[in-house]
Amino acid sequence: xxxxxxxxxxxxxxxxxxxxxxxxxxxxxxxxxxxxxxxxxxxxxxxxxxxxxxxxxxxxxxxxxxxxxxxxxxxxxxxxxxxxxxxxxxxxxxxxxxxxxxxxxxxxxxxxxxxxxxxxxxxxxxxxxxxxxxxxxxxxxxxxxxxxxxxxxxxxxxxxxxxxxxxxxxxxxxxxxxxxxxxxxxxxxxxxxxxxxxxxxxxxxxxxxxxxxxxxxxxxxxxxxxxxxxxxxxxxxxxxxxxxxxxxxxxxxxxxxxxxxxxxxxxxxxxxxxxxxxxxxxxxxxxxxxxxxxxxxxxxxxxxxxxxxxxxxxxxxxxxxxxxxxxxxxxxxxxxxxxxxxxxxxxxxxxxxxxxxxxxxxxxxxxxxxxxxxxxxxxxxxxxxxxxxxxxxxxxxxxxxxxxxxxxxxxxxxxxxxxxxxxxxxxxxxxxxxxxxxxxxxxxxxxxxxxxxxxxxxxxxxxxxxxxxxxxxxxxxxxxxxxxxxxxxxxxxxxxxxxxxxxxxxxxxxxxxxxxxxxxxxxxxxxxxxxxxxxxxxxxxxxxxxxxxxxxxxxxxxxxxxxxxxxxxxxxxxxxxxxxxxxxxxxxxxxxxxxxxxxxxxxx
Amino acid sequence: xxxxxxxxxxxxxxxxxxxxxxxxxxxxxxxxxxxxxxxxxxxxxxxxxxxxxxxxxxxxxxxxxxxxxxxxxxxxxxxxxxxxxxxxxxxxxxxxxxxxxxxxxxxxxxxxxxxxxxxxxxxxxxxxxxxxxxxxxxxxxxxxxxxxxxxxxxxxxxxxxxxxxxxxxxxxxxxxxxxxxxxxxxxxxxxxxxxxxxxxxxxxxxxxxxxxxxxx
Numbered sequence: 001x002x003x004x005x006x007x008x009x010x011x012x013x014x015x016x017x018x019x020x021x022x023x024x025x026x027x028x029x030x031x032x033x034x035x036x037x038x039x040x041x042x043x044x045x046x047x048x049x050x051x052x053x054x055x056x057x058x059x060x061x062x063x064x065x066x067x068x069x070x071x072x073x074x075x076x077x078x079x080x081x082x083x084x085x086x087x088x089x090x091x092x093x094x095x096x097x098x099x100x101x102x103x104x105x106x107x108x109x110x111x112x113x114x115x116x117x118x119x120x121x122x123x124x125x126x127x128x129x130x131x132x133x134x135x136x137x138x139x140x141x142x143x144x145x146x147x148x149x150x151x152x153x154x155x156x157x158x159x160x161x162x163x164x165x166x167x168x169x170x171x172x173x174x175x176x177x178x179x180x181x182x183x184x185x186x187x188x189x190x191x192x193x194x195x196x197x198x199x200x201x202x203x204x205x206x207x208x209x210x211x212x213x214x215x216x217x218x219x220x221x222x223x224x225x226x227x228x229x230x231x232x233x234x235x236x237x238x239x240x241x242x243x244x245x246x247x248x249x250x251x252x253x254x255x256x257x258x259x260x261x262x263x264x265x266x267x268x269x270x271x272x273x274x275x276x277x278x279x280x281x282x283x284x285x286x287x288x289x290x291x292x293x294x295x296x297x298x299x300x301x302x303x304x305x306x307x308x309x310x311x312x313x314x315x316x317x318x319x320x321x322x323x324x325x326x327x328x329x330x331x332x333x334x335x336x337x338x339x340x341x342x343x344x345x346x347x348x349x350x351x352x353x354x355x356x357x358x359x360x361x362x363x364x365x366x367x368x369x370x371x372x373x374x375x376x377x378x379x380x381x382x383x384x385x386x387x388x389x390x391x392x393x394x395x396x397x398x399x400x401x402x403x404x405x406x407x408x409x410x411x412x413x414x415x416x417x418x419x420x421x422x423x424x425x426x427x428x429x430x431x432x433x434x435x436x437x438x439x440x441x442x443x444x445x446x447x448x449x450x451x452x453x454x455x456x457x458x459x460x461x462x463x464x465x466x467x468x469x470x471x472x473x474x475x476x477x478x479x480x481x482x483x484x485x486x487x488x489x490x491x492x493x494x495x496x497x498x499x500x501x502x503x504x505x506x507x508x509x510x511x512x513x514x515x516x517x518x519x520x521x522x523x524x525x526x527x528x529x530x531x532x533x534x535x536x537x538x539x540x541x542x543x544x545x546x547x548x549x550x551x552x553x554x555x556x557x558x559x560x561x562x563x564x565x566x567x568x569x570x571x572x573x574x575x576x577x578x579x580x581x582x583x584x585x586x587x588x589x590x591x592x593x594x595x596x597x598x599x600x601x602x603x604x
Numbered sequence: 605x606x607x608x609x610x611x612x613x614x615x616x617x618x619x620x621x622x623x624x625x626x627x628x629x630x631x632x633x634x635x636x637x638x639x640x641x642x643x644x645x646x647x648x649x650x651x652x653x654x655x656x657x658x659x660x661x662x663x664x665x666x667x668x669x670x671x672x673x674x675x676x677x678x679x680x681x682x683x684x685x686x687x688x689x690x691x692x693x694x695x696x697x698x699x700x701x702x703x704x705x706x707x708x709x710x711x712x713x714x715x716x717x718x719x720x721x722x723x724x725x726x727x728x729x730x731x732x733x734x735x736x737x738x739x740x741x742x743x744x745x746x747x748x749x750x751x752x753x754x755x756x757x758x759x760x761x762x763x764x765x766x767x768x769x770x771x772x773x774x775x776x777x778x779x780x781x782x783x784x785x786x787x788x789x790x791x792x793x794x795x796x797x798x799x800x801x802x803x804x805x806x807x808x809x810x811x812x813x814x815x816x817x818x819x820x
Contacts, residue, residue, distance in 0.1 A: 452715050459712045463689050472658070473691050476665040481693050488692055488745050 006067045014060050017076045021056035024083025025049055031089040031099070043241075048086050051248045055079030058251035065258075066361070070120025074113035075251065081106035096156040101142045104180075107220070108138040110250065111187045114213035115194065118205060118361045130186055137179040145172035181224045187217035199337075201296045202358035208253040208260075212246060219243030265365040268293040273372050286376050287324075290353060293369050300354040302329040302340070303381040305388055321352055324380065326387035329354075343370035343377055351377040400572035403565065407469075414465050422458035426451050470510065479509045483516055483534060490520050490532070497535030504543060507573050508593050512536055512545045514569065515577070515591040518562050519547035527551025527587055538595065545591040555581035566591070605728045606650040608633040610641035610667060611686075612659045620654065620714060627721040638666035645674055645681055652728035656711070657687040657694075668694060675700070682727045686711045692741045695734060696817065703769070703809040707733035722774075732769035732809045739767040742816040754796050762789040767812045771805050 028049050056079030063072025085106055087099030112131045115122060122128045143160070148168040151158040191214045198206055220243050226236040272293035276286070291299040302321035321329040331352060332338035339360050340352040351370075359366050370377075433447035466472070474482035480499040487494035503509070516534055523532050529551030537544045555563075567577045575593040607629050611617040614636075621631045633644035637660040645653050653674060657667040671683045675698075682705030685698060695708050707727035713735065714720050723733040743752065743764060755763065758779075765775045772790065776783045794801055797815055802808040 455715060456712055467689065472664075472689060473693070477693070481691075484693055485691050488741055493745075 006064055010063065010067045013073070014063055014076075017056065017060055017063075017073075017080070020080055021053070021060075021076070021083070024052060024056070024080055027090075027095070028052055028083045028086040031086050031095070034089075034091060047244065047248060048082075051244075052079045052082040052086070054248065054251040055082060058254055062254065066118075069118060071113060071117050072120075074109060074116065074120055075254070078106050078109045078113060078250075081109050091156055093156040093159050096151070097146065097159040100151070100158070101146050101160070102139070104138045104142065105135075107183070108134040110213075110247070111183070111217070114187070114209060114250075115190055117209055118358075127190060130190060134183045134186075137176075137183055141172065141176050141179060145169065145176060148172060177224065177228065181221065181228070184217050184220035184224060188214055188221060191217065199298070199356050199358065201294070201356040204295060205257070205261075205358045205361050208257045209250065212250050212253040216243055216247045216250065219246060261362050261365065265362065265368060268295070268365065269368045269372050272369055276373060276376050286373065286380055290369055290373060294353075294355060294359060294366060296356045296359060298338075298356055300329075301377070301380070302331065302352045302354060303377070303384040304349040304351055305385060319349075322384055322388055324384055324387075326384055326391050341366040341370055343374055345374040345378050350374060350381055396572055396574070399568050403568045403572060406565070411465065411469060414461075414468075418461040418465070419458045422454050422461065426454040426458065429454060471513065474509055474513050475506075478503045479512055479536060482509075482513055483536070486513070486517055486520065487534060491524050492529060493531040494520065495531065495533040497533060499536045500538050500543070504595055508543050508595050511570055511573060511575060511593050512543055512591070515545045515566055515589065516547055518566050519589045522555065522562060522589075523547070523549045523551060523587070526555065527553075529586065541595055543593045543595050545589075545593065547589045548586060549588075550586045552583070553581045553585045553587050554583040555579060555587045605629045605652060605725065606632045606648065607724070607728075608635065608641065608644050608648055608650045608653045608681075610635040610638070610644075610653065610659065610670070611656040612636050613656075616656075616711070616714075623714065623717055623721070624724065627724075629724070637661060638670040641667070641670050642673060642677075645678055649678065650681055652682040652684060652705075652724060654684045654686065654724070657685060665694075668697070672697060672700075675706075679705075682706070682730065684709065684724060684727045684733065686714070690735050690738050690741075692738055695738045695813075699732075699734075699810065699813060702806070703732040703734075703813065704806040705730045705732075706806075707769075708738065709733060709735045710737060723769075726769065730806065731771075732806045734768050734809065734813075736764070736768055739764050742767065742813070745816075751797055755793060759789050759793050759796075762786060763793050763812060766790065766793075766805075766808055767816070769805060769809050 032045050032048050056076045059072050059074070059076025059079060061072070062069075062075055066072065081102070085099060085103040087095040088103050090096050090099060108131070111134055112122075113120070115127050115131060122131060146158055146160045147162045148165040149158070149172070150161050150164050191210055195203065195206065195210055219239055223236060223240045223243055226239060272289055275289040275293075287299065287301050290301065291297055300323070302323060304319055305322045306319040321331060323329050331340050332354060337357050338354060339357045340354045341359075341363070342349060343351045343353060353366060353370055355366065429447050429451040433444045433451065436444040436447065471482055471485070473485050480501060483496055483499055487496045504512070520532060520534075523529050527549045529549035532547060532549040535546050537546075563577070563579065569575075570577050570591055570593065573593060575591055578590045578592075579587065580590070581587040607624055609617055609620055609624075609631060611620065611634075617634055617636075621634065624631055632648045632650055635641040635644050639661070641653065641655060641659075653671070655667045655671045655674075657665055659667045659670075668685060668687075671685050674681060674683055683698070684707035685694075686709055687694070688711055690708065690710055698706050698708050705727060707723055709720075709723060713723070727733050743760065752760070752763075761779060762775060765778060770778065772783050772786045776786045779786070791801075793799075799811050799815055802811050
């Protein structure tokens, strides 16, 4: 048998427990065999060493099986504490006193273990406070009692006795008795509360141990009540004995749970494999198959989406999880009550099964189910990947259409406010001139000259507009000459660095040009810079456009529509825009535009 | 003066033909695309070819390329390039080794008939004509420690007109000053920019353009 996750330290811990356990067993046997006041003798001789060994050994096994859980350690400590209690039967004063003072410690440890099962960690503050209280009750109070109560006649000497004070002894005894009632009753209540809170898969895991614990605690409660009510000793003893017997079965219940889950694991995975053969179509049928195999109705599947899939600009080693429809999925955080198990196929991540945290106690089951479903998961993952790509294409098409629509609206407005108005004025002026040609030739001539001026202005505006839509020099000569023209028109000195000499795809040239145009326009408007620098480099199939200035900085990309428009324009061709603009440090606008091979480079 | 016109817009072509014929020039050939232009110029050997930049077959800068080809093949024919927009870079390509017999104007300038006809005549006779907008681009480039900053406003006006290819008398007329005054400005400008004096107008254009270009 191999135990994953078992560190050398924990291995040594388990060995130490085994050693101490053996010592404890020896001491217990000696105490029981030589003890005088133990009835019925044969039962005690049988039960006492058996219980200690069962807890200690089961705890050692549980700890090795799940080294990250404290439950195993707690179980074995119950066994050791049990041995400690048996020392009360010894004739040796030291051992007797130890056994007397720590005789009920095992009960605190077992309640601690049951409440913390399966992780061994107490999550609710109430549980934590309760466990602290019962540890105090089983250590501090018996010690206090031993300080003031002498050992009964016929027993070894109480070594810690300070003074025989019957008043204080009465108080200590009352505290101990009512405290026991509180401890046993409280344990019943908290264990039942635990059950009520648990999800169905958790209940499956908890069932044997929890009910065993509830039964033990209930019988203990009844025993204490019986003593308080001074019921006949025979009745009280019978209840007490029944409690001890059920307590003794706690390790058995734990082992039974393991056997049960092993058996059901084989069955579940077998059924899953059979069912996967029939998983033909219909989204969710795989999920349902896994959900019933793992008996977790809340189970969900997240498919691994490598970064290259429709997510511009994510580093290649990264990716994300999506659901079957392609929407992003957040994996649960530790401690949220939900966990996930990643499924790999041929060394590549395929999917994550998101499930109830209780399944963390059965990692073999989840892994086996994941392995059985890996091929089907991979198929569904490919489906999801396709859907992500389609969604991304759709989104980018919508963005592009939006950019185009907005651009057209702007052109329409510019034409309406500019050239069109001038042409109307021009037509009007010409009309008046026509009327006056005969009556007043001189003023008609003046009007015609005026009309010519209007025409010139209209032409200038149209020229500017055409350049804004798409500069002819960019089509004719490419990025370098077009950027030179842009730089020479800029109202501040622009240093033009490297620009690829070869032609790039038209969409890339256009995007790069407008990045520089918009950036230089912003520099002129806001930056109060003394100069700017422009460079375009090709890096691994990407055109990197950079515009730097030495101005005031502090540019806010969300403030202006210009930069936002650029961002849309770039995202439509899978490009990215980054703006670095610290106050007083100038502004750097950097655009990365993928230069995918395309047929649009051909000229019209 | 014998003229070949290459312009794919028939409306504009007819307009220019009429305008030139009224000014007393002879239009010996009309071309609708770049190849036709080269063919007709080679056949007719005109004094000047007036060429639109954007023409078939590719409708990009075919006319400009044809004009450059003509400069090589038929240097005796002057070339006046018209364009819907002007780019400083194209002006450099056209002028290249010399400004003699080269013109580069915005198409809009045909509306100013008198000045356009004057530019055609000037280029046809071996002079130059550079559009004011190109000159403005050249002069408008901003850089630090610019020697042009030493020029007076009037001298800037004069250097702009020189760059356009105008003669001293034309500059004098434009600025409404005497030719003597223009000569004084020109001497002062050449002194401030440490340029060697140039006798002919087109050499002067070249010197000024080279100077402006060298500032880049």
